[in-house]
Amino acid sequence: MGKNHIEIWEDCLKVISDNINYQSYKTWFTPIKPLKLENSILTIQVPSQFFYEWLEEHYINLLKKTIKKELGPNGRLEYSMVIDSAVNTNKPYTIKVPTTNKNATKNPSVSMPIDINNGSSKDIPNPFVIPGLKKIKVQSQLIDAYSFENFIEGDCNRLARSAGFAVASKPGKTAFNPLLLYSNVGLGKTHLAHAIGIQSKINFPEKTVLYVSTEQFLHQFIDSVRNNNQNDFVHFYKMIDVLIIDDIQFLSGKEKTQSIFFHIFNHLHQTGKQLIITSDKPPVEMIGMETRLLSRFKWGLAADLQAPDLETRIAILHKRLYNDGIEMPPEVIEYLAYSITTNVRELEGALISILAQSSLNKKAITLDLAKQMIDKFVKNTSREISIDYIQKVVCDYFNLPLDLINSKTRKREIVQARQLAMFFSKKHTKSSLATIGLHCGNKDHATVLHACRTVNNLVETDKQFRVYVEDLEKKIKI
Numbered sequence: 001m002g003k004n005h006i007e008i009w010e011d012c013l014k015v016i017s018d019n020i021n022y023q024s025y026k027t028w029f030t031p032i033k034p035l036k037l038e039n040s041i042l043t044i045q046v047p048s049q050f051f052y053e054w055l056e057e058h059y060i061n062l063l064k065k066t067i068k069k070e071l072g073p074n075g076r077l078e079y080s081m082v083i084d085s086a087v088n089t090n091k092p093y094t095i096k097v098p099t100t101n102k103n104a105t106k107n108p109s110v111s112m113p114i115d116i117n118n119g120s121s122k123d124i125p126n127p128f129v130i131p132g133l134k135k136i137k138v139q140s141q142l143i144d145a146y147s148f149e150n151f152i153e154g155d156c157n158r159l160a161r162s163a164g165f166a167v168a169s170k171p172g173k174t175a176f177n178p179l180l181l182y183s184n185v186g187l188g189k190t191h192l193a194h195a196i197g198i199q200s201k202i203n204f205p206e207k208t209v210l211y212v213s214t215e216q217f218l219h220q221f222i223d224s225v226r227n228n229n230q231n232d233f234v235h236f237y238k239m240i241d242v243l244i245i246d247d248i249q250f251l252s253g254k255e256k257t258q259s260i261f262f263h264i265f266n267h268l269h270q271t272g273k274q275l276i277i278t279s280d281k282p283p284v285e286m287i288g289m290e291t292r293l294l295s296r297f298k299w300g301l302a303a304d305l306q307a308p309d310l311e312t313r314i315a316i317l318h319k320r321l322y323n324d325g326i327e328m329p330p331e332v333i334e335y336l337a338y339s340i341t342t343n344v345r346e347l348e349g350a351l352i353s354i355l356a357q358s359s360l361n362k363k364a365i366t367l368d369l370a371k372q373m374i375d376k377f378v379k380n381t382s383r384e385i386s387i388d389y390i391q392k393v394v395c396d397y398f399n400l401p402l403d404l405i406n407s408k409t410r411k412r413e414i415v416q417a418r419q420l421a422m423f424f425s426k427k428h429t430k431s432s433l434a435t436i437g438l439h440c441g442n443k444d445h446a447t448v449l450h451a452c453r454t455v456n457n458l459v460e461t462d463k464q465f466r467v468y469v470e471d472l473e474k475k476i477k478i
């Protein structure tokens, strides 16, 4: 007995896979299903008209040769096609197309417009850009571990998280469009953005979700300019249902890319598609960004992520350990969470260092080991803040010579700078009021206390002064 259609097609696939590269094989041949074999005619099912045309245009010779090899000189191939669901029927319908048909409709040939996979797939012409094509297969670039399940909720992220969750349950249909997530580094923007993408995909598998970093977007755009296929670039992005762009601040000063992004943004927004954007600052503080783009960002919701409080930090560590199946004494976890306060990435880094130390040196994870490690870690990552350092930041900020702060002068701006230095020293160092006074112009502890009160009062009543304090706070913490 001869082989059936499935076995014949398997044999054909072996030949084909030996003759073309893996990506092309995966893209164009794995979705094909063999349907039947009758009178040396093998019928295969392809997902769409477009697919059929592509095969005919690019792989006809290979297919013909392979069929003849497997089925003999009379061997023929026929296609059965699943009509694009956009045409409103799910029934596959069959058209008989002998492989010898030379008049198959040709698509305009398109060159690879963008290279999502960073060079690894240069040789596959991207099929996604054919206008009118409804079914597209785009690599989402989502990282599974960055799920909602793994994203710990706390006061610090409640609004952003629940807005993200709402967006994922109705992409493009909530008022949160675009959803802009902003925060300092290491506080979970990228994680949450992925989580929204993953959840959208779970809720709506048919939607096309794409995560790109702004850098990737920029490079793709530059490539498209170089290759003269900007239209393809734009086209590609216009086909996305849920577009996540991470770290949009990298577009600042890039006028051309901003303007193409503006165009894509408008198209997606108008057609009810969802945009999720992350940034290291709120729209009002973005510099080098076109105003029309900034005004678009304000259409939806801008939600910030704050540094997590102690409980949330502990919960994040617990989750990490639980996921990795590792146990750690609670006092070590607490010590870790207590010591690293401003950045979740650093917190995770410290956890990994402790685990590495303990397993490399075969030492149990004890509080002592954690203390040794973390002291190094904290010193390495965040500069220790000293009174001298604070004085320097304050003087630089107001453009004053450092020694004036320690002089006896009572000029208003010097007094103010001195009071600010005292206030921040009290806040960020463990020094006593007396020590701070001694270092700031040889004053006593009462003067330092008075300075702290004055600063607190002025922050409440004087807008300009509040800006100084906020700016300085940021500078001191860098």
Ligand code: ADP
Pocket (backbone or CB within 6 Å): 150, 151, 152, 153, 157, 183, 184, 185, 186, 187, 188, 189, 190, 191, 192, 316, 344, 345, 348
């Ligand atoms: P950002 O993009 O704001 O710089 P990331 O999203 O890269 O920050 O987060 C840094 C690390 O901290 C990631 O490993 C992320 O999983 C983790 N992380 C941040 N926030 C949370 C959270 N709320 N729950 C769990 N993990 C978090």
Ligand code: MG
Pocket (backbone or CB within 6 Å): 189, 190, 191, 246, 247
């Ligand atoms: Mg990030």
